[in-house]
Amino acid sequence: MSEGAITIGEAARRTGVSAKMIRWYEATGLLPPATRSESGYRHYAEADLHTLRFVRRARDLGFSVEAIADLLALWRDRARPSAGVKAIAEEQIADLRRRITELEGMARTLERLAESCCGDDRPECPILDDLATEDRPPAPRRQTSPLAALGPRSAHRRDKRGR
Amino acid sequence: MSEGAITIGEAARRTGVSAKMIRWYEATGLLPPATRSESGYRHYAEADLHTLRFVRRARDLGFSVEAIADLLALWRDRARPSAGVKAIAEEQIADLRRRITELEGMARTLERLAESCCGDDRPECPILDDLATEDRPPAPRRQTSPLAALGPRSAHRRDKRGR
DNA sequence: CCTTGACCTTCCCATCATGGGAAGCCCCAT
DNA sequence: ATGGGGCTTCCCATGATGGGAAGGTCAAGG
Known part of the structure; x- marks a missing residue:
């Protein structure tokens, strides 16, 4: 509280990780629970922002949250x-x-x-x-959908949410 | 029905589209409701299989279901x-x-x-x-998450489902 | 002191395409 | 007629993200 307390919105602005995502990362255990003010507001220290930027950078490189958890653990272990x-x-x-x-x-x-x-x-x-065309290999039965590798495509770029 | 009735499982086997997905495509309107036997079983004609293969091929090329709906409409309109x-x-x-x-x-x-x-x-x-590294553009605030283009990654390749 | 508006909290819901699984009915071959 | 496999519907999960509601908090300005 007092002067320098960094709220979640401020942390989001400074790290490029949305407040929504910060809460979600905390809820799922990627990040430790943030300290709270008396009224329940989350507060972040510089070290936390550092971590958040680490997470964002890793996300930008396509790492899954699961992989990031591993990377974070290694990062914290200076002897790894x-x-x-x-x-x-x-x-x-x-x-x-x-x-x-x-x-x-x-x-x-x-x-x-x-x-x-x-x-x-x-x-x-x-x-x-x-x-x-009919003559297609009847079912190149991939147990792994070939689409899994694709991710969200065109789809809703067209509808309401216009992402 | 009698002898040659193609059930959903058979259609799945012959087209490479899972039964689950066939039902889902029907439920969401990509495909018209299948004809049913008296007891409620779906039955498919050769033309339906043709359509299912079309859908699968389009999915394999990465088209969204929404785009496929458009393609199907065009396909059916011989004068398009x-x-x-x-x-x-x-x-x-x-x-x-x-x-x-x-x-x-x-x-x-x-x-x-x-x-x-x-x-x-x-x-x-x-x-x-x-x-x-700290000195990162504070928040290259992309309205479109850079991850959106990625799709399901590594993640569960590690857990139970082992893809 | 009180209002206002910006912020925070939690909770629920949607996305996209897919699969898992339960509960229950149906059909065919033994 | 019984058993096993296929069919039905319904619910839930996935991964990472946003939207939005309902309600509490804070600080600034009247």
Whole structure:
């Protein structure tokens, strides 16, 4: 309280992590419970902001919250071997590369199709023809949906919430 | 019905779309309600399977269900101008390219960091040092979370479901 | 002293596409 | 007729995020 108390909104502004997310990170255990004022307001110290920026940077690099928990633990342990950190990073890199490859494949296929579609007012459309093609491997039964690697796409960019 | 009735499980097997998803597509209006037997079982005709394969193929190309609804409508309209289809496809391509670029950026940054980390049992770690770096643009306040483009990552690859 | 408005709190809900699982009914082959 | 597998619906979870309601708090200005 008094003068220098950093509230959650202030912390959000200073770290680029939304207040909503800060509360959520605390609730799920990624971050320790913040200290509270008598009236229940969360207060943050500089060290906490430091941690929050760490989290944001890691998120920006695509790490899952789970991976960030590991990274944070390693960060706090000043005697940790850097090998552990590197391993997590390389796992993440592999993950990113895998997803990129998948998206690349889709993009290339679509580009090929779009190229062959004149896109005028005539109904002939190689794109639809391809989608409608029967002779497809009946079910390349992937236990892992190929979409899992995709994440939220176009979808609601069109509707109300306009993200 | 009698002999040749295709049940939802059979349709799933033949099209590569899970029964769960077939029901969901129906419930959300992507597909029209299936015909039912007296006892309530869904039955599918060859034309329905055709549609399901179309949907699966489109999903495999990363189209959102919403976009697929548009594609299906165009597909059914034999007089549609191919321009509409092409537009949807190009939007999708742009979307894919955007996500790829984003992932590429992350992957490159991480690769650079991982490269500079010797990854042995000493605690020096440029990766953690980078994450902990203070002088970051306070809040590159993107209205669109940079993570949105990422989708489900590493996360549960570690837990129970082991994808 | 009291109001106002900006902030904080918790809680619930939605997203997107997908799967898990329960409870109960149905159908066919033994 | 019984058993097992398939079908039905319904609820819940996922991951990370935002929206919004209902209500408490704080500080500044009247």
